[in-house]
Amino acid sequence: MKEITIxxxxxxxxxxxxxxxxxxxxxxxxxxxxxxxxxxxxxNPGTEDSGWAxxxxxxxxxxxxxxxxxxxxxxxxGWRLQNEKASAWIVIDDRTHVTAFSPRCTHLGCAYHWQAxxxxxxxxxxxxxxxxNGDVVSGPANRPLDRYAVKVNGDRLWLGPIEAANHxxxx
Amino acid sequence: xxxxxxxxGKWFEERTGLGTACRHFLFEDIPASSGWPQVFGSICxxxxxxxxxxxxLLAFNYAPTPGDxxxxxxxxxxxxxxxxxxxxxxxWGASLMIVAVFLHMAQVFIYGAYKRPREATWLAGVALLLLxxxxxxxxxxxxxDNRAYWGTVVTAQIMASVPFAGPVLTQLIGAANxxxxxxxxxxxxxxxxxxxxxxxxxxxxxxxxxxxxGAAPAPSDNGNTQKFYPxxxxxxxxxxxxxxxxxxxxxxxLQVPLERIADPTDISYVPRPEWYFLFLFxxxxxxxxxxxxxxxxxxxxxxxxxxxxxxxxxxxHTRMLxxxxxxxxxxxLVFSIWAGLTATAERSTPKPFHSLRVPREAAQWAQIPxxxxxxxxxxxxxxxxxxxxxxxxxxxxxxxxxxxxxxHPKEWLIQHFRSPQPSSAPLHLSLPKLNALSLxxxxxxxxxxxxxxxxxxxxxSGVQMFVVSGCISCxxxxxxxxxVGPALNGLGNRRGEQWVIDHFADPQRLSPGSIMPxxxxxxxxxxxxxxxxxxxxx
Numbered sequence: 001m002k003e004i005t006i007x008x009x010x011x012x013x014x015x016x017x018x019x020x021x022x023x024x025x026x027x028x029x030x031x032x033x034x035x036x037x038x039x040x041x042x043x044n045p046g047t048e049d050s051g052w053a054x055x056x057x058x059x060x061x062x063x064x065x066x067x068x069x070x071x072x073x074x075x076x077x078g079w080r081l082q083n084e085k086a087s088a089w090i091v092i093d094d095r096t097h098v099t100a101f102s103p104r105c106t107h108l109g110c111a112y113h114w115q116a117x118x119x120x121x122x123x124x125x126x127x128x129x130x131x132x133n134g135d136v137v138s139g140p141a142n143r144p145l146d147r148y149a150v151k152v153n154g155d156r157l158w159l160g161p162i163e164a165a166n167h168x169x170x171x
Numbered sequence: 172x173x174x175x176x177x178x179x180g181k182w183f184e185e186r187t188g189l190g191t192a193c194r195h196f197l198f199e200d201i202p203a204s205s206g207w208p209q210v211f212g213s214i215c216x217x218x219x220x221x222x223x224x225x226x227x228l229l230a231f232n233y234a235p236t237p238g239d240x241x242x243x244x245x246x247x248x249x250x251x252x253x254x255x256x257x258x259x260x261x262x263w264g265a266s267l268m269i270v271a272v273f274l275h276m277a278q279v280f281i282y283g284a285y286k287r288p289r290e291a292t293w294l295a296g297v298a299l300l301l302l303x304x305x306x307x308x309x310x311x312x313x314x315x316d317n318r319a320y321w322g323t324v325v326t327a328q329i330m331a332s333v334p335f336a337g338p339v340l341t342q343l344i345g346a347a348n349x350x351x352x353x354x355x356x357x358x359x360x361x362x363x364x365x366x367x368x369x370x371x372x373x374x375x376x377x378x379x380x381x382x383x384x385g386a387a388p389a390p391s392d393n394g395n396t397q398k399f400y401p402x403x404x405x406x407x408x409x410x411x412x413x414x415x416x417x418x419x420x421x422x423x424x425l426q427v428p429l430e431r432i433a434d435p436t437d438i439s440y441v442p443r444p445e446w447y448f449l450f451l452f453x454x455x456x457x458x459x460x461x462x463x464x465x466x467x468x469x470x471x472x473x474x475x476x477x478x479x480x481x482x483x484x485x486x487x488h489t490r491m492l493x494x495x496x497x498x499x500x501x502x503x504l505v506f507s508i509w510a511g512l513t514a515t516a517e518r519s520t521p522k523p524f525h526s527l528r529v530p531r532e533a534a535q536w537a538q539i540p541x542x543x544x545x546x547x548x549x550x551x552x553x554x555x556x557x558x559x560x561x562x563x564x565x566x567x568x569x570x571x572x573x574x575x576x577x578x579h580p581k582e583w584l585i586q587h588f589r590s591p592q593p594s595s596a597p598l599h600l601s602l603p604k605l606n607a608l609s610l611x612x613x614x615x616x617x618x619x620x621x622x623x624x625x626x627x628x629x630x631x632s633g634v635q636m637f638v639v640s641g642c643i644s645c646x647x648x649x650x651x652x653x654x655v656g657p658a659l660n661g662l663g664n665r666r667g668e669q670w671v672i673d674h675f676a677d678p679q680r681l682s683p684g685s686i687m688p689x690x691x692x693x694x695x696x697x698x699x700x701x702x703x704x705x706x707x708x709x
Contacts, residue, residue, distance in 0.1 A: 015401055018401040018402065018404075019401050021405060021408065021409070022401060022404055022405055022408045025408050025409070025412045026408060028412075029411075029412065029415050032415075032419065033224070036253050036257065036260075037224070037228060037257075039252050039253040040228055040231075040252060040254060040256070040257050041228070042252075043251065043252020043253060044252070045246070045250040045251050045252070052621060053621075054617050054618065078232075078243070078246060079234065079239065079242040079243040079245065079246035080239070080242065081532060153562055153571075153573055153617070156617060158562075158617070
């Protein structure tokens, strides 16, 4: 009964109202700021770049042993559009089955090379070894070589974004 | 659990004393006469903190070099999530800050709150006003568009005209050899390092002085006091919230002007300062030749001096409302002069064409012949892609247009567009449009398709406007086209946007003897066409 009397006192009631408004509005403003800031910092700007680049004439490449090709591609880097040289290791089984490996070892990103006498890709940094189809033969790398998306259009070889290999594809 | 929280709170309080400090602030005695007129200080503080926060956020995605600054601002506006919002908050926050600082000063002035013993509080406030203006001046250059560049050229020339100190000031802002990379870096350093630090310290000092002398009582004060919390805090929060709503609405609904990238050769550009400096801009016009220094230096200096000596000159120790009528009249007079000058400047200065922003890759796009770009637009809008791939993709009913061998004579193509097989609807396009489409189809190449794919819709529609208006029959683009009119490459370096717009409307007025007909374009067509024309490289 006593408590109700205190709540009914006009001064106390007004004080409670003002305190409520202060905290509500302050929280509302804080919430809007926090949402804007986190959207700004965590949102992904995405890319307008399709990621596809012309990597040359496929008839220049021989089926069989992997060959390294260099090509230039444009890449969006924040507000810059970079034209940069890129390379890929290309393995052609026949004209319809082309694989293009990213030239970086999946262990720590060193450039690996093809050793024809061993018939394997070997990374000079930490000794990872990959088979011709990109599978790990021996570590420290623990996943197969990454691949470019590949499209063949007429005689032109087009390489797209780099994707992690789906292991079942390799087997 | 409750006991643990209590113990943690107690530990924190014993080590930092922050709780006590906050309580001191909240339960400070203030005059009972305080009310709504006293909320402006809190608004200024809120806006300053908002500027600091949004400024830091902008710096996360901003490249402070003239080459990249513009591109990074475009990137923030176009690509970063909520980038337009954060940029808008910073831009409109700056304007609101100027308004809030002036209202705060006017209130202090009318209430005589600057008088003994609060002279130092007033002087710190005057310094804060000048710092706020300095923020506006230095921040203006940072987007590095034409507006920024040419506005700063004028600022630098005004500084150079200051008697005796001119050369030193010009050297200080790095403009001795014109506005360039050095000026830019110095403005950036001032705007993001020196000014925020000094302003932060001065605000702390200002608030310390307010606490030391207590809040000034209103003219009607009867000596009673009340606690700051919750009554005055409630008013402050309501006022801050109103400003918060206005600020977010401005950021969400108003476009922040970003013009073309700064072009020092664009001599047709008419610089125009931010609205709060427009009165100064107009003031300069009243004084010509050697007298100009009166407008640029003497009057502004006198105004600042008047603010500085005010608390010492007016020593009458009264804050009665009747005694403040003169003060109120003075504020109204100053405001009227300011508003008059601003309105005159607003009317007499051409507004820049600010919606035009040439896309970053446009110079690269412009290498493709305009008919092919227009044709690509018709390919898209006529939905040709439902039957034809351009390069790669899952097989479709019609042949892939990128394959060598799918080549037909133009007549065959136009016939095909008019009655495509087997079941598609015929294209109802005019002959110039069908010609453009056939030129595009005849020239599908991987390198052009990858560029075309990235073009903005507005850019393509500008090129289409260019093609269907027949501009190419009189003007050369990339060496192709008629020779009656001037070649259009590099137009953006020779002419301003407004000139070109006026020229469309009445070519003979600007180029007497020209045989070009009038082109009454709609605003959106004009924007699109200008985007294309101004992207054409030299």
